[in-house]
Amino acid sequence: MTLPLPAYADAGQSFPSFRAPYAQRNANLAAFLFEAEMSALSAWCDSALNVSDSFAYRYVPASSSVMLVYADMLVSSRDARDAQIGLIPESEVGFWILTLALRKTRRGYIPSHFAWALPDVFVNEGSALISGREVFGFNKQLARIEKPARLQKPEFSADVMGFKTFGAENIAQYETLLRARPFASSLDGQPAQLREAQSHFMDDLFRRARVGLDGALTRLASRLLNDSIPLVFLKQFRDAADSSLACLQQVVEVQLTVERFHAGGMLLKPYLLTLPPLASHPLAEKLGLRESQGSKIGAWLQVDFLLHKAKIIATLK
Numbered sequence: 001m002t003l004p005l006p007a008y009a010d011a012g013q014s015f016p017s018f019r020a021p022y023a024q025r026n027a028n029l030a031a032f033l034f035e036a037e038m039s040a041l042s043a044w045c046d047s048a049l050n051v052s053d054s055f056a057y058r059y060v061p062a063s064s065s066v067m068l069v070y071a072d073m074l075v076s077s078r079d080a081r082d083a084q085i086g087l088i089p090e091s092e093v094g095f096w097i098l099t100l101a102l103r104k105t106r107r108g109y110i111p112s113h114f115a116w117a118l119p120d121v122f123v124n125e126g127s128a129l130i131s132g133r134e135v136f137g138f139n140k141q142l143a144r145i146e147k148p149a150r151l152q153k154p155e156f157s158a159d160v161m162g163f164k165t166f167g168a169e170n171i172a173q174y175e176t177l178l179r180a181r182p183f184a185s186s187l188d189g190q191p192a193q194l195r196e197a198q199s200h201f202m203d204d205l206f207r208r209a210r211v212g213l214d215g216a217l218t219r220l221a222s223r224l225l226n227d228s229i230p231l232v233f234l235k236q237f238r239d240a241a242d243s244s245l246a247c248l249q250q251v252v253e254v255q256l257t258v259e260r261f262h263a264g265g266m267l268l269k270p271y272l273l274t275l276p277p278l279a280s281h282p283l284a285e286k287l288g289l290r291e292s293q294g295s296k297i298g299a300w301l302q303v304d305f306l307l308h309k310a311k312i313i314a315t316l317k
Contacts, residue, residue: 016127017134019079023259024305025087027073030154032180032271032295033204036066040288041097044119049099049234055251055314058109059099059117059232063205065296066287067096068180068273070156072147075128078306090128091145093158093178094121095287098205099232115232115253119287122158122177136254136310137235143177151300152265155181162280177281179274182267183294204297230255230311246316254310258303267298 010017041061049059071094074087097117102109122143123129132138141160148154157179161172230253239247274292275284284291 014077014079014082015085017130018075018077018082018085018127020135020307020309021078022131022307023076023078024071024307025074025076027071027301027303027305028151029301029303030070030148030151030156030180030267030298031201031301032068032267032273032298033065033201034068034273034289034293034295036064037288038064040286041066044097044286045099045117048119049117049232049251051234051249052314052316054316056104057101057112057251057313058104059101059115062098062100062114064288065098065205066289067098067201067205068178068295069094069096070148070154070180073305088125088127090123090125091147092121092123092128092140093143093145093156095119095283097287098229101232114229116229116256117232120281120283122160136231136252137233137250139233144174151302153182154267154271154300160278160281162278164278166279172280175278176276177278178276178283181272181274183270183272201297201299228255228257232313249316251313252310253313255308257306257308259306260304262302262304264299264301264303267295267300270294270296271298 038061041064045059045061070092072091073089075090076087077083077085095118097119099115099117101112101115103112118138121132121138121140122145123132123140124143124145126142129140129142132140144159146155146157148156158177159174160177162175162177163170163172164175232251232253235248235250235252236246237248239245272292272294273289275289277284277291283289
């Protein structure tokens with residue numbers, strides 16, 4: 001028997017942790033695909049999502065591609081109690097991995113559905129970090145983000161408080177986390193519709209699909225599902241008495257849907273991603289990327305999103 005959950009003690013005001021669902025208006029997005037090492041992506045999925053054999057699903061990378069996403073938007077709550085608080089400007093840079101959820105059966109694991117996993121999301125605003133971590137389990141961290149002057153030719157970077165090397169006497173300071181710049185020959189983005197951009201991205205995602213999956217069927221399924229692929233997170237909090245333990249672990253999935261498409265286009269030439277080595281943020285090592293590499297495909301979009309309430313997939317207490 002599942003006991004009812006207690007009411008959240010918000011002292012009469014939820015700000016800066018808004019209640020879900022969340023509207024993301026006037027979202028300016030730039031997204032790029034980069035080739036990664038499948039072994040690194042698999043290892044990350046096992047360490048960040050597949051933390052218990054009791055879970056009904058096991059998540060594996062569906063492709064050897066990693067998507068880098070820049071976003072600048074206005075965020076608000078659609079909850080009736082919080083909707084009148086206002087709009088919060090937010091910029092973020094994050095990495096996305098398309099995973100395949102395998103459902104556990106008596107005969108072993110069988111493919112169930114796709115889900116986007118977000119290993120790291122770097123934001124420039126405190127309430128975005130708090131709401132994202134507390135409500136869904138986004139691995140959000142604060143960063144100083146350099147915004148692109150033109151979305152159709154995006155150049156951006158992120159700096160974080162971190163360490164180039166670890167040492168008992170070393171003092172953290174702001175370091176460059178990543179930079180994305182067009183190659184000298186890069187052209188302005190060419191206009192495209194949302195479906196066209198999705199199709200290009202899905203084709204490239206599955207060009208090197210996970211070995212053992214039927215590529216044709218996977219591509220077909222992805223096109224049918226590309227408006228309803230959920231995000232997946234491991235939501236957890238450290239235990240206060242023993243911080244090596246978790247007082248709560250949940251696997252949650254949440255839908256992110258496009259409410260309105262304003263404009264978009266393909267970025268026809270490659271972009272260069274630079275990941276300077278940081279001991280505190282070893283992104284290249286963790287995601288199987290190189291410290292400097294070119295993108296396979298890119299696109300820019302101007303849309304309105306809705307981040308829905310989550311579905312609890314599994315809970316460990």
